[in-house]
Amino acid sequence: MSAALAGLDAHARRLAGASLPDLIDDDPRRARDFSLRVGPLYANFARQRYDRLALDALFALADARDLAGAMRRLLDGDIVNPTEGRAALHTALRGDASDAPAARDARRQALDAQWRMRGLADALAASEVTDIVSIGIGGSDLGPRLVVDALATRDARFRLHFISNVDGNAAERVLAGLDPARTAAIVISKTFGTQETLLNGGIVRAWLGDDSRLYAVSSHLERVAAFGIPPERTLPMWDWVGGRYSLWSAVGFPIALALGMPRFEALLAGAAAMDRHARDAAPRENLAVWHALTAVWNRNGLHAAAQAVLPYDERLRLLPAYLQQLVMESLGKSVALDGSPLAAQTVPVWWGGAGTDTQHSFFQALHQGTQVVPADFIGVLQADHAHARNHAALLANLLAQTEALANGQDAEDPHRRYPGDRPSTLLLLDRLDAHALGMLVALYEHSVYLQSVLWGINAFDQFGVELGKQVASRLLPALHGEGEAGDVVTRELLREFSTRG
Numbered sequence: 001m002s003a004a005l006a007g008l009d010a011h012a013r014r015l016a017g018a019s020l021p022d023l024i025d026d027d028p029r030r031a032r033d034f035s036l037r038v039g040p041l042y043a044n045f046a047r048q049r050y051d052r053l054a055l056d057a058l059f060a061l062a063d064a065r066d067l068a069g070a071m072r073r074l075l076d077g078d079i080v081n082p083t084e085g086r087a088a089l090h091t092a093l094r095g096d097a098s099d100a101p102a103a104r105d106a107r108r109q110a111l112d113a114q115w116r117m118r119g120l121a122d123a124l125a126a127s128e129v130t131d132i133v134s135i136g137i138g139g140s141d142l143g144p145r146l147v148v149d150a151l152a153t154r155d156a157r158f159r160l161h162f163i164s165n166v167d168g169n170a171a172e173r174v175l176a177g178l179d180p181a182r183t184a185a186i187v188i189s190k191t192f193g194t195q196e197t198l199l200n201g202g203i204v205r206a207w208l209g210d211d212s213r214l215y216a217v218s219s220h221l222e223r224v225a226a227f228g229i230p231p232e233r234t235l236p237m238w239d240w241v242g243g244r245y246s247l248w249s250a251v252g253f254p255i256a257l258a259l260g261m262p263r264f265e266a267l268l269a270g271a272a273a274m275d276r277h278a279r280d281a282a283p284r285e286n287l288a289v290w291h292a293l294t295a296v297w298n299r300n301g302l303h304a305a306a307q308a309v310l311p312y313d314e315r316l317r318l319l320p321a322y323l324q325q326l327v328m329e330s331l332g333k334s335v336a337l338d339g340s341p342l343a344a345q346t347v348p349v350w351w352g353g354a355g356t357d358t359q360h361s362f363f364q365a366l367h368q369g370t371q372v373v374p375a376d377f378i379g380v381l382q383a384d385h386a387h388a389r390n391h392a393a394l395l396a397n398l399l400a401q402t403e404a405l406a407n408g409q410d411a412e413d414p415h416r417r418y419p420g421d422r423p424s425t426l427l428l429l430d431r432l433d434a435h436a437l438g439m440l441v442a443l444y445e446h447s448v449y450l451q452s453v454l455w456g457i458n459a460f461d462q463f464g465v466e467l468g469k470q471v472a473s474r475l476l477p478a479l480h481g482e483g484e485a486g487d488v489v490t491r492e493l494l495r496e497f498s499t500r501g
């Protein structure tokens with residue numbers, strides 16, 4: 001472990017005897033001092049298990065790792081993904097955060113693509129089409145699915161549907177309720193080589209019976225053409241945008257169709273506002289820096305092996321799934337940039353779900369389980385519905401959970417004792433609109449990148465997902481009874497499949 005990360009251990013040991021309620025009693029001003037506001041987004045870190053001295057060490061680590069310089073390198077389009085020799089210019093999709101030539105060039109391409117996307121959206125709006133099927137997986141699915149689920153209104157011009165899983169049930173379920181004559185489909189795949197997406201695209205193409213309402217988003221135009229979708233219905237992607245950072249690109253075409261172009265632009269503007277904040281704010285006023293340092297503290301100081309994300313808003317119920325890819329595909333690494341093994345632990349398991357439902361499922365383990373799981377609670381202050389009593393109950397539950405997890409409650413009976421001392425961050429949006437959601441997602445993107453800089457790893461490759469794909473393609477012929485493949489266990493399982501399947 002690097003000396004700086006090892007220093008966190010020393011602070012954690014110093015604080016081992018102090019409970020979270022003690023830390024807050026000793027320093028009540030932290031309730032205000034450990035909070036930040038960035039436009040419509042408020043964050044409070046007072047219920048994290050650090051004190052001011054530990055925070056000093058964390059901010060010293062931010063300086064030592066030059067997080068401000070790292071942010072500039074990201075925005076300028078430097079090669080921040082060295083294993084693939086690529087920039088990661090998702091910020092250029094949503095604003096002008098940098099004047100560097102690579103960023104300006106990317107920005108120009110992004111604006112061209114938006115202009116084309118607007119044209120295609122207008123043409124679809126003028127057609128008979130009522131339903132849009134979006135076909136993609138991972139980063140080509142989770143972002144659009146999240147934003148559409150969070151923000152689409154009942155009076156939207158189109159109904160959006162998503163197919164991702166290669167399980168044929170996914171396509172069947174979506175297509176069952178639709179009329180092919182009034183449906184358009186978008187095949188979204190950066191590589192246009194993803195098995196799931198190509199198989200599902202084939203199902204939908206056959207179901208449509210007419211290729212004229214089939215669209216594509218990809219960086220591999222020749223593969224799209226070979227699939228049968230012409231350039232005029234294909235929107236571009238580029239190797240300088242990672243899949244899990246791509247909802248701001250034409251991958252967001254389903255968002256633009258569901259929300260309308262102005263609200264898609266508001267989403268981009270919100271993300272751009274967070275980019276400027278992450279670039280300009282001093283470390284102690286910088287929300288992305290606080291969030292990243294807190295994550296590293298919980299992982300390397302407190303050795304938490306899991307992190308929960310708990311949106312208290314039904315509209316954000318897909319946020320945990322979205323963040324699982326963003327965080328775990330980016331930070332699930334065990335070697336440093338130079339390939340040497342890491343001594344420090346990196347990403348914990350990210351998981352979660354929407355409150356209050358989750359209070360009645362896994363919160364028992366959060367309160368009394370042997371694992372301490374730090375949590376991000378996310379709330380929305382303004383209700384966009386008429387049920388004021390429900391909204392008050394939702395917010396009361398949100399606050400109650402953060403307080404109960406932190407303070408616990410003693411009891412004679414050990415079964416009824418709450419140990420407390422369980423850290424959380426509270427993130428509050430004034431209102432859930434496109435601008436605020438853009439800010440929230442961009443905050444997590446920047447936190448993830450800064451965590452990768454603190455750990456010295458590459459946040460933008462994902463070689464770990466390749467091996468399983470390769471093994472599956474070797475096994476596919478054997479599943480059809482052609483030849484033998486797999487190790488001794490797999491061959492036994494294949495025999496079982498062939499007798500029962």
Ligand code: F6P
Nearest residue numbers: 138139140189190191194243465
């Ligand atoms: O399997 C992982 C992955 O490569 C993700 O990183 C990506 O978002 C997803 O597959 C989909 O890839 P594509 O857009 O190329 O179909």
